[in-house]
Amino acid sequence: xxxxxxxxxxxxxxxxxxxxxxxxxxxxxxxxxxxxxxxxxxxxxxxxxxxxxxxxxxxxxxxxxxxxxxxxxxxxxxxxxxxxxxxxxxxxxxxxxxxxxxxxxxxxxxxxxxxxxxxxxxxxxxxxxxxxxxxxxxxxxxxxxxxxxxxxxxxxxxxxxxxxxxxxxxxxxxxxxxxxxxxxxxxxxxxxxxxxxxxxxxxxxxxxxxxxxxxxxxxxxxxx
Amino acid sequence: xxxxxxxxxxxxxxxxxxxxxxxxxxxxxxxxxxxxxxxxxxxxxxxxxxxxxxxxxxxxxxxxxxxxxxxxxxxxxxxxxxxxxxxxxxxxxxxxxxxxxxxxxxxxxxxxxxxxxxxxxxxxxxxxxxxxxxxxxxxxxxxxxxxxxxxxxxxxxxxxxxxxxxxxxxxxxxxxxxxxxxxxxxxxxxxxxxxxxxxxxxxxxxxxxxxxxxxxxxxxxxxxxxxxxxxxxxxxxxxxxxxxxxxxxxxxxxxxxxxxxxxxxxxxxxxxxxxxxxxxxxxxxxxxxxxxxxxxxxxxxxxxxxxxxxxxxxxxxxxxxxxxxxxxxxxxxxxxxxxxxxxxxxxxxxxxxxxxxxxxxxxxxxxxxxxxxxxxxxxxxxxxxxxxxxxxxxxxxxx
Numbered sequence: 001x002x003x004x005x006x007x008x009x010x011x012x013x014x015x016x017x018x019x020x021x022x023x024x025x026x027x028x029x030x031x032x033x034x035x036x037x038x039x040x041x042x043x044x045x046x047x048x049x050x051x052x053x054x055x056x057x058x059x060x061x062x063x064x065x066x067x068x069x070x071x072x073x074x075x076x077x078x079x080x081x082x083x084x085x086x087x088x089x090x091x092x093x094x095x096x097x098x099x100x101x102x103x104x105x106x107x108x109x110x111x112x113x114x115x116x117x118x119x120x121x122x123x124x125x126x127x128x129x130x131x132x133x134x135x136x137x138x139x140x141x142x143x144x145x146x147x148x149x150x151x152x153x154x155x156x157x158x159x160x161x162x163x164x165x166x167x168x169x170x171x172x173x174x175x176x177x178x179x180x181x182x183x184x185x186x187x188x189x190x191x192x193x194x195x196x197x198x199x200x201x202x203x204x205x206x207x208x209x210x211x212x213x214x215x216x217x218x219x220x221x222x223x224x
Numbered sequence: 225x226x227x228x229x230x231x232x233x234x235x236x237x238x239x240x241x242x243x244x245x246x247x248x249x250x251x252x253x254x255x256x257x258x259x260x261x262x263x264x265x266x267x268x269x270x271x272x273x274x275x276x277x278x279x280x281x282x283x284x285x286x287x288x289x290x291x292x293x294x295x296x297x298x299x300x301x302x303x304x305x306x307x308x309x310x311x312x313x314x315x316x317x318x319x320x321x322x323x324x325x326x327x328x329x330x331x332x333x334x335x336x337x338x339x340x341x342x343x344x345x346x347x348x349x350x351x352x353x354x355x356x357x358x359x360x361x362x363x364x365x366x367x368x369x370x371x372x373x374x375x376x377x378x379x380x381x382x383x384x385x386x387x388x389x390x391x392x393x394x395x396x397x398x399x400x401x402x403x404x405x406x407x408x409x410x411x412x413x414x415x416x417x418x419x420x421x422x423x424x425x426x427x428x429x430x431x432x433x434x435x436x437x438x439x440x441x442x443x444x445x446x447x448x449x450x451x452x453x454x455x456x457x458x459x460x461x462x463x464x465x466x467x468x469x470x471x472x473x474x475x476x477x478x479x480x481x482x483x484x485x486x487x488x489x490x491x492x493x494x495x496x497x498x499x500x501x502x503x504x505x506x507x508x509x510x511x512x513x514x515x516x517x518x519x520x521x522x523x524x525x526x527x528x529x530x531x532x533x534x535x536x537x538x539x540x541x542x543x544x545x546x547x548x549x550x551x552x553x554x555x556x557x558x559x560x561x562x563x564x565x566x567x568x569x570x571x572x573x574x575x576x577x578x579x580x581x582x583x584x585x586x587x588x589x590x591x592x593x594x595x596x597x598x599x600x601x602x603x604x605x606x607x608x609x610x611x612x613x614x615x616x617x618x619x620x621x622x623x
Contacts (some may be wrong), residue, residue, distance in 0.1 A: 054535060074538045082537020089620065093532040107536045109229045117284045154536070194238035 001193055002028040002162065007060035009046055009216075020046040021057070022216035028195065028209075030161065033188045033206035036197045043216040044197045045166060051195065052085050052164045053077045065161065080113050086155030087191075088184075090167035092147045094139040094154075099178060100146075101126065101135040104153045111158070125157040129183060144178030152183055162193045169203060181206065225542060225603045227577045234549045237522070248511075248518045249558030252599070256562025256592050257569065262504045263588045264570040266497035273493060276419055277430030277486065283323075283460065284482040285449040287468070291476055305476035307443030310372050310432055312471060313350065319463045321455030324352035327372075328446045329435040333403035334430055337389040342387055346402055348435015348444075354413075356450040364411030367431055374558065375431035379407035384425035403438045434526040439598030457481060491592045501588075511558065511601040519551050519607035528612050531619025532586055540612040547608035548601060555600020559593045566592075 009021035020043045028034055036044045049055040050062070052070060062070045069080060081087075094103050104125055108118045126132050129149045139147055150170060155163055165184060169177030181203060188194040198204050212220040236343065238245045289308040313327040329348035334341060347353075350371040354361055370376055379400060386395050395409045407430060416424040436442065451460045461479060469475050523530070530543055567584055574582045 048618045052535070054620075075541075078534070078537050078539040081535060088536045089532075091528070093528060093535075095529055095532070097236055102597065106533065109233070110225055110533065110537045112225050115229075120482065197394075212405065 001030040001032070001065065002026070004051070005061045005063075006064065007047075007050065009043075009050060009055065010058045014052050019216050021050070024060075024216070025070070026137070026211070026221075030193055031188070031191050032193055033185070033208045034195045034211060035204040035209070036195065036213060037201070037204040037212035038197070038219070039122045042213040044213045045197045046216075047213070048166055048197050051103040053083065053086060053163070054079050057085070074094065079132045082107055083158060084160050084162060085164045086152075086158065086167045088148070088151050088155050088159040088163065088165040090170035092139070092144075092171070094147055094150060096139050099136050099138055100131060100142065100153075101149055103126045103139070104157050106154060107158045113181045121157055125153040126169055128156075129153045143176070144172050145179050148172060148180045149183060153189075155188060160192070162195065163187060165194070167198055168196065169198070169200065178198060178204075226369060230545070230549065233546060234553055235351055237526075238553060244518060245554060248514050248554050250526065251514035252398045252508070252558030252596055253511075253562035253565060255504065255511040256518060256559045256596050257440050257566040258507045258596075259504035260563060260584065260590050261567025261569050261573075262500040263497060263592075264566070265573075265580070266500040266581050267585050267588070268583040270490075270493040270497055271583055272581035274486065274489065277489060278482075279416075279419070280482075281360075281450065281480050283451050283453060283508050283534035284356070285451065285464065286480045287447040287449065287464065288445070288478045288480070289476070289615075290444050291478055297455075298610070308443065308447060308477060309442075310436075312468060313432075313444070313447045314372055315456075315471060316449060316464060317559075319460070319467065321452045321460045322449055323452055324356035324448075324450035326350040326353050326356045326448045326450075327432040327444045328362070328441060328448060329432055329441060329444050331435070331439040333406045333428075333438060335385070335400060335402050337398060337400040340389050342385070342388050346435065346438065347427060348430045348432040348438070349429050350432055353449070356448055359416060362412050362414045364409070364410055366413075367429060372431075373433055375433050376404065377407045377411045377434065379410040379432065380413060380429040381409060382425040382427035382429075382514070383411050384423060385428055386412045388426075400428075402430060403435070405438065429582040432439075432525065443482050444549035450598060457483060458535065460594060508595070508599060512555075512603045515551050515554055515600055515603035516606065519604050520610075523547065523607045523611045526611075527614060527619045527622040531616045531622065533622060534616035535615075543614075544608050544612035547611045551604025551608065552597055552600040554592070555603070556597045558600075559596025562596065563589055563593055577617060 004024055004026045007017065007021050007024045009022070011018045011020055024047065036047060038044045041131065046055065048056060057070060064080070064084065085138060094196065095106070101122055105122050107117055108121065126135050130153060131146065131149055131153060134142060134146055139150070142150065163184065168180055168184065172180060184194055184196070185206070196207065204210055209221070209223045211218055253345070287308065290305050310327050313325050316322060316325045327350050330498060331346055333343050333346045347365065351367050354366050366380055367378055377401060381395060389395065389400065390398065395412060398409050398411055400407055412549070418424065430438070432444065436444070447463065451457070461481065464479065465475065469476055534543065567589065570584050572581050573580060
């Protein structure tokens with residue numbers, strides 16, 4: 001499913017070159033549940049951005065679904081993100097002036113799907129996350145947990161193979177955080193590949209496979 | 225992305241900042257209003273001046289004695305030009321395509337009628353004056369087609385002259401004296417008003433031959449030729465030159481067509497209209513800077529959102545398009561408001577001050593709207609390029 005071979009990612013910071021990822025090799029099977037933990041600056045977010053095709057490796061090879069995606073053009077990357085990858089962010093990243101339904105609709109709009117094809121999928125996605133009665137609310141009328149559920153609905157409306165969550169509970173209270181984790185895990189149970197980046201050991205422990213990163217390298221990779 | 229979704233997203237972001245969008249549009253609206261209003265006034269003045277000049281008709285050729293050229297050395301006896309005579313005018317009457325020929329001599333003389341006296345412009349003219357200059361006789365008739373060298377002493381009054389000299393009385397058949405010679409009034413002209421400050425009604429017309437005598441001249445001021453609408457101007461000009469050059473032995477006269485004068489005048493007036501439009505353009509430029517400012521702010525505010533839609537699969541080009549569309553729509557709507565305002569004010573001005581010529585050419589209105597949209601597009605280019613160029617990872621981190 002996801003196959004990273006000897007990935008390097010270097011950043012130029014002033015005169016110095018920072019090795020955010022230093023020879024990372026990682027394979028994730030379809031349907032797996034992976035947590036990525038590690039201190040700040042260990043490269044876990046960079047790894048997630050790279051898997052999500054938001055970033056490019058300096059060196060190394062990345063295959064997604066047996067297709068080499070290392071050298072895709074900007075437009076091809078965008079299309080792959082749209083079709084195969086769902087993102088869930090710590091800060092939700094909902095568009096404030098659009099309703100919950102319109103936010104969920106965004107990836108389908110960007111894909112150029114006609115409205116009649118979008119309606120059913122958006123409704124189903126909202127329904128699955130118990131947001132149907134919140135569909136016409138703007139983000140500022142929703143609670144934190146509801147906002148993150150809208151973001152998850154948006155990430156899954158395109159039925160991607162991979163769901164990438166960067167600190168999905170970081171901005172939530174404990175109860176909402178647990179709800180969000182339940183939602184993510186139930187999606188994983190239905191076959192979506194789930195990769196979670198987190199600081200929270202309790203959340204990290206829940207994953208089947210736990211990758212621990214330090215200084216741009218994978219320090220340990222345990223399967224439960 | 226479908227066009228209507230594109231439009232909906234653009235609209236949503238403009239509506240989200242209603243006041244800001246409104247104020248930005250206002251900037252463009254004021255600019256377009258200025259452009260429309262100023263070009264309307266400019267075009268109105270243009271038409272007004274052209275109308276003043278074409279009220280005598282456009283198919284006119286004026287022939288004046290003398291030729292403006294520079295020669296090396298003294299011309300001696302050949303340098304003296306022959307006078308333009310009434311016989312010359314008579315000769316031109318026989319040319320094909322010529323409808324009217326008027327010999328003109330002009331001067332100032334004392335005109336007396338009974339106990340009233342007035343100094344006025346006196347025209348020595350030919351019988352075809354009214355049709356050539358598109359003027360009407362109100363009562364009586366114009367000077368008849370007499371023997372051109374020995375015409376009878378008849379006179380026609382301009383309408384102002386008539387009221388000044390005869391007040392309520394009927395002037396027809398009355399005796400007047402022009403420059404000491406006695407004339408009989410046979411007609412009164414319809415009022416023509418003033419042209420560029422010159423009162424055309426404060427005049428007396430007498431036969432050209434008597435005018436030459438009165439002002440003690442042997443050359444006419446001018447011969448005016450009216451030619452047929454269907455005639456080819458170049459052919460008429462060539463025929464006139466042929467006749468006059470044969471009669472004078474060389475080209476010692478100057479020939480000016482009304483068309484030439486109108487062309488020169490038209491180009492001068494076009495510069496005027498363009499100049500006032502450029503003044504309006506300055507306020508449009510200020511509006512454009514407003515759009516560029518607002519779009520720059522909008523991009524800065526929405527960095528996180530830009531990162532998000534990139535993550536959701538938007539290409540750079542789509543981000544660029546969204547921001548360009550916002551700027552263009554702002555300007556286009558502002559432009560439409562400006563057009564409505566400009567045309568409205570122009571119409572109001574026309575009603576309130578009828579003397580001020582205002583004319584809104586619709587081509588300018590279309591151009592102004594196109595210009596507004598282009599300005600929006602251009603003003604949006606820099607901010608939109610910045611938005612499209614953002615690194616999605618960094619953009620997502622910004623929030």
